[in-house]
Amino acid sequence: xxxxxxxxxxxxxxxxxxxxxxxxxxxxxxxxxxxxxxxxxxxxxxxxxxxxxxxxxxxxxxxxxxxxxxxxxxxxxxxxxxxxxxxxxxxxxxxxxxxxxxxxxxxxxxxxxxxxxxxxxxxxxxxxxxxxxxxxxxxxxxxxxxxxxxxxxxxxxxxxxxxxxxxxxxxxxxxxxxxxxxxxxxxxxxxxxxxxxxxxxxxxxxxxxxxxxxxxxxxxxxxxxxxxxxxxxxxxxxxxxxxxxxxxxxxxxxxxxxxxxxxxxxxxxxxxxxxxxxxxxxxxxxxxxxxxxxxxxxxxxxxxxxxxxxxxxxxxxxxxxxxxxxxxxxxxxxxxxxxxxxxxxxxxxxxxxxxxxxxxxxxxxxxxxxxxxxxxxxxxxxxxxxxxxxxxxxxxxxxxxxxxxxxxxxxxxxxxxxxxxxxxxxxxxxxxxxxxxxxxxxxxxxxxxxxxxxxxxxxxxxxxxxxxxxxxxxxxxxxxxxxxxxxxxxxxxxxxxxxxxxxxxxxxxxxxxxxxxxxxxxxxxxxxxxxxxxxxxxxxxxxxxxxxxxxxxxxxxxxxxxxxxxx
Amino acid sequence: xxxxxxxxxxxxxxxxxxxxxxxxxxxxxxxxxxxxxxxxxxxxxxxxxxxxxxxxxxxxxxxxxxxxxxxxxxxxxxxxxxxxxxxxxxxxxxxxxxxxxxxxxxxxxxxxxxxxxxxxxxxxxxxxxxxxxxxxxxxxxxxxxxxxxxxxxxxxxxxxxxxxxxxxxxxxxxxxxxxxxxxxxxxxxxxxxxxxxxxxxxxxxxxxxxxxxxx
Numbered sequence: 001x002x003x004x005x006x007x008x009x010x011x012x013x014x015x016x017x018x019x020x021x022x023x024x025x026x027x028x029x030x031x032x033x034x035x036x037x038x039x040x041x042x043x044x045x046x047x048x049x050x051x052x053x054x055x056x057x058x059x060x061x062x063x064x065x066x067x068x069x070x071x072x073x074x075x076x077x078x079x080x081x082x083x084x085x086x087x088x089x090x091x092x093x094x095x096x097x098x099x100x101x102x103x104x105x106x107x108x109x110x111x112x113x114x115x116x117x118x119x120x121x122x123x124x125x126x127x128x129x130x131x132x133x134x135x136x137x138x139x140x141x142x143x144x145x146x147x148x149x150x151x152x153x154x155x156x157x158x159x160x161x162x163x164x165x166x167x168x169x170x171x172x173x174x175x176x177x178x179x180x181x182x183x184x185x186x187x188x189x190x191x192x193x194x195x196x197x198x199x200x201x202x203x204x205x206x207x208x209x210x211x212x213x214x215x216x217x218x219x220x221x222x223x224x225x226x227x228x229x230x231x232x233x234x235x236x237x238x239x240x241x242x243x244x245x246x247x248x249x250x251x252x253x254x255x256x257x258x259x260x261x262x263x264x265x266x267x268x269x270x271x272x273x274x275x276x277x278x279x280x281x282x283x284x285x286x287x288x289x290x291x292x293x294x295x296x297x298x299x300x301x302x303x304x305x306x307x308x309x310x311x312x313x314x315x316x317x318x319x320x321x322x323x324x325x326x327x328x329x330x331x332x333x334x335x336x337x338x339x340x341x342x343x344x345x346x347x348x349x350x351x352x353x354x355x356x357x358x359x360x361x362x363x364x365x366x367x368x369x370x371x372x373x374x375x376x377x378x379x380x381x382x383x384x385x386x387x388x389x390x391x392x393x394x395x396x397x398x399x400x401x402x403x404x405x406x407x408x409x410x411x412x413x414x415x416x417x418x419x420x421x422x423x424x425x426x427x428x429x430x431x432x433x434x435x436x437x438x439x440x441x442x443x444x445x446x447x448x449x450x451x452x453x454x455x456x457x458x459x460x461x462x463x464x465x466x467x468x469x470x471x472x473x474x475x476x477x478x479x480x481x482x483x484x485x486x487x488x489x490x491x492x493x494x495x496x497x498x499x500x501x502x503x504x505x506x507x508x509x510x511x512x513x514x515x516x517x518x519x520x521x522x523x524x525x526x527x528x529x530x531x532x533x534x535x536x537x538x539x540x541x542x543x544x545x546x547x548x549x550x551x552x553x554x555x556x557x558x559x560x561x562x563x564x565x566x567x
Numbered sequence: 568x569x570x571x572x573x574x575x576x577x578x579x580x581x582x583x584x585x586x587x588x589x590x591x592x593x594x595x596x597x598x599x600x601x602x603x604x605x606x607x608x609x610x611x612x613x614x615x616x617x618x619x620x621x622x623x624x625x626x627x628x629x630x631x632x633x634x635x636x637x638x639x640x641x642x643x644x645x646x647x648x649x650x651x652x653x654x655x656x657x658x659x660x661x662x663x664x665x666x667x668x669x670x671x672x673x674x675x676x677x678x679x680x681x682x683x684x685x686x687x688x689x690x691x692x693x694x695x696x697x698x699x700x701x702x703x704x705x706x707x708x709x710x711x712x713x714x715x716x717x718x719x720x721x722x723x724x725x726x727x728x729x730x731x732x733x734x735x736x737x738x739x740x741x742x743x744x745x746x747x748x749x750x751x752x753x754x755x756x757x758x759x760x761x762x763x764x765x766x767x768x769x770x771x772x773x774x775x776x777x778x779x780x781x782x
Contacts, residue, residue, distance in 0.1 A: 002674075006670070009661075009666075010661075417657045417658070420651070421645065421670075421671050423646070563657055
């Protein structure tokens with residue numbers, strides 16, 4: 001007890017020395033608090049953003065890999081065969097043989113629904129999936145696709161709209177189907193299907209529709225109700241524009257046909273009419289089916305019923321080259337896996353190959369990639385803060401050790417007297433270290449208070465600066481490419497300790513444009529209990545390091561020598 | 568059996584240095600004043616350091632009630648069994664006279680019947696300091712007053728042996744007499760008082776004188 005009393009007396013006695021020591025520790029504490037708070041804010045922001053993030057992923061075929069794989073067997077056979085039969089002087093040496101490229105490989109690369117479903121076994125509890133199939137149908141009778149006049153509609157199938165699925169397009173252009181590379185047709189046979197007036201999409205579940213709703217603007221069914229997701233009945237919802245254009249109401253039936261076969265018709269009952277804010281702002285599309293207003297939504301089971309009926313009614317013709325062509329309707333499948341968290345996604349991305357997925361396919365998530373991009377400035381800042389913290393700590397420790405050594409030299413006589421009258425050296429050391437603890441912790445408490453108050457504005461200011469630098473870099477790139485449409489601008493996003501951050505800003509969903517990046521640009525909280533605990537550890541570390549110098553010096557002192565030197 | 572006994576004690580700082588003390592055999596008993604005299608460099612202060620276990624003898628043994636003190640805890644020995652009054656007092660200047668005494672009591676770890684502050688004040692009064700002087704920082708006290716504080720500190724944990732190095736060295740004649748009077752009083756109380764001095768006046772007050780000769 002007397003050691004504590006002595007320590008306190010000693011602190012009050014040596015005010016100047018301890019104030020100096022306190023100021024140094026205070027500066028270290030403020031700097032450390034800000035640095036640690038930045039790191040903590042980054043971690044919290046990351047965690048909150050991840051919690052609010054709906055992670056979706058697709059399996060897609062790696063076309064580049066396939067093209068490279070195709071080149072290899074030829075190279076290999078070229079080496080094995082010594083004759084010139086396989087190589088003609090016109091063929092480019094070492095380049096990609098475009099003439100010899102079999103696009104059927106890409107056609108056949110699409111995974112079937114059964115395969116997609118097999119890989120759901122790699123998912124975990126809380127994960128889910130949904131899928132949709134899209135195909136096109138033509139209008140019949142008086143029904144007109146929105147944005148076309150009567151002549152357009154009749155001409156449409158014969159003019160520019162015609163386009164075969166096997167024309168190497170990855171998928172539909174309006175993006176409603178998600179990642180084009182993730183789409184798969186019912187490949188294997190060569191089908192002849194023209195692009196029709198309407199895009200008909202069948203969804204496996206309401207979740208699948210929600211995924212589409214989230215991605216493509218604000219959809220809502222304003223009249224009637226949505227079809228039954230589990231029903232095979234040909235119920236559909238149509239856009240308000242289409243309904244108004246054709247004077248359609250809930251309960252009406254629309255008759256659509258196979259774009260290649262007008263006799264193959266399907267009657268769809270309108271159960272609901274939806275509005276889509278995005279569709280109003282769309283530019284006129286060249287193809288009617290690409291206009292969101294001409295999107296018709298049905299259940300996947302209903303879509304399957306249509307496709308099965310089409311397959312059953314299909315006519316197959318053989319051309320002069322002996323190639324079979326069918327006018328059967330074929331859908332483009334989009335399968336999306338959803339995950340409860342990033343760990344589940346990462347596990348899935350590994351496990352799926354154990355379930356037989358070929359290495360030519362890759363698992364990717366735009367959400368995770370966009371999220372990682374969004375926190376780039378914060379992560380950069382966090383990394384810089386870490387090194388700043390290390391430097392502050394190292395410099396601080398050196399200053400404190402030096403200061404302590406000088407202090408001890410001043411107090412050498414005191415050590416000599418105390419040990420001469422019987423105080424053990426270890427107790428003297430404990431007293432000195434205790435003094436350091438009191439000063440250090442008082443300064444750290446003050447420093448933590450100031451640091452906590454300063455950390456949020458400082459973090460946000462530094463973050464803004466970091467984002468500006470990132471944007472400038474992006475703008476420079478845009479300028480070099482001649483972009484003048486504002487690509488690369490960063491909308492605001494607010495993520496921090498607020499658990500509702502995802503609702504406020506970019507916490508839950510990110511811009512998918514591929515160019516504009518939604519950066520995390522502010523934090524709402526920075527200093528929390530973790531930072532305080534870390535600061536306490538810093539205090540203990542600094543005290544131990546500087547106290548160690550005291551301990552070593554005291555243990556080396558001999559009272560007789562100290563007192564005789566003084567005498 | 569003597570309270571404190573030196574048997575063939577020799578001392579040299581290191582093997583290259585000359586021998587300071589050689590084959591010393593002294594005995595000290597309770598209730599007496601001893602004076603260790605000798606010329607400068609004879610090893611008086613070194614002997615006092617050995618007696619207070621601030622230095623260990625190169626050869627020989629020091630027995631306290633028959634027990635070799637070089638084999639016991641030297642801190643415990645210094646803080647409980649022997650009270651040392653240094654020539655330059657060695658008080659802590661930032662503390663008051665009273666605090667210096669209380670600190671010494673605390674270091675000893677002894678349990679006292681009464682409050683330490685009360686006992687310390689009593690001791691200071693006993694050696695001739697007023698209450699006001701007891702609350703002064705020692706730097707603001709005169710040499711004689713500091714000497715009294717040093718004596719009070721040495722007595723604070725009631726040791727059986729009092730060691731004093733030139734206790735009257737810096738004092739005027741009147742104060743010298745007062746201090747010697749205090750030592751007499753302590754001897755009467757049963758303490759063994761060992762004075763290291765070159766003052767004949769102080770030596771005269773001793774019951775027994777040991778003379779050290781320069782080696």
